[in-house]
Amino acid sequence: FTKSLAMTLLSEIGDNTFFATAILAMRHPRRLVLAGCLASLIIMTILSAAVGWAAPNLMSRKLTHHITTLLFFGFGLWSLKEAFFGDGDDDELAEVEAKLDADSKAKTGTAKTKSKDVDELKKKKRPFLTQFFSPVFLKAFSITFFGEWGDKSQLATIGLAADENPLGVVLGGIIGQALCTTAAVLGGKSLASRISERIVALSGGVLFIVFGLQSYLSTAE
Incomplete structure (x- = not known):
């Protein structure tokens, strides 16, 4: 649980x-x-x-343990490389904002004829649950889902669940994700612009290396 929580917090804060x-x-x-x-x-x-x-059921526990250890070391070195040789702190935020601006302009070009009064009336008539499955909900869901797919935090979660208690990994991961997402929503761009990507990457790299060493020194069950 603690490993998953710490890993999620340091992997998700300051990413795309x-x-x-x-x-x-x-x-x-x-x-x-x-x-x-x-x-x-x-x-x-x-x-x-x-x-x-499921991984230990498809291959030996010893092999999955070694793969997990290599993943931790690999992600640790990757994060340290980003910390020392990555771009400036503002580049990633500006890049993400530019992509969202381009997407927003493309989609709103044909939707300006609708009045705000009509939109508000429709929202009031909608059932409570259908409001959450609105275009905004689906946009946030899809951007997050495809943005995280194949990300190092996802691969690290797979490796951690293969070597540790999956329930603890899920709980720690969900709580970590909830904390990061809530901070992003409440803090907005002002908070995001104050976060040093280098410090986060450095902290995450050290944490992954520590997990890798711990996994290397421990024995697979």
Whole structure:
């Protein structure tokens, strides 16, 4: 649980998904952005842990243990490389914002004829649940889901679940994701712009190396 929580916090703070969530929360209702992002991250965490849990049944426990150890060392070195040789702190935020701006302009070009009064009337007539499955919810869900797919945090979750208690990994991951997403939604762009990507990457790299050493020194069951 503790490993999963710490790993998630240091992997997710300051990444593309964090910045995208912060920018979306400034442009759309916060509750819908939060609901969409959290739903996506919870599903992703459960799926990743399930894959990790199934891995020892498909191959030997010793092999999965060694793969997990290599993943930790690999992600640690990757994060340290980003910390020392990566771009400036503002580049990633600006890049994410530019992508969202381009996407927003493309989609709103044909939707300007609708009046706000009509939109508000439709929202009031909608059932409570259908409001959450609105275009904003689906946009937040899809951006987060595809942004996290194949990310190092997802692969690390798979490796951790293969070597540790999957339930603890899921709980730690979900709580970590919830904390990061809530911070992004409430803090917005001002918080995102103050986060030093170098410090986060350095901290994450050290943490992954420590996990790798711990995994290397321990024996597979």
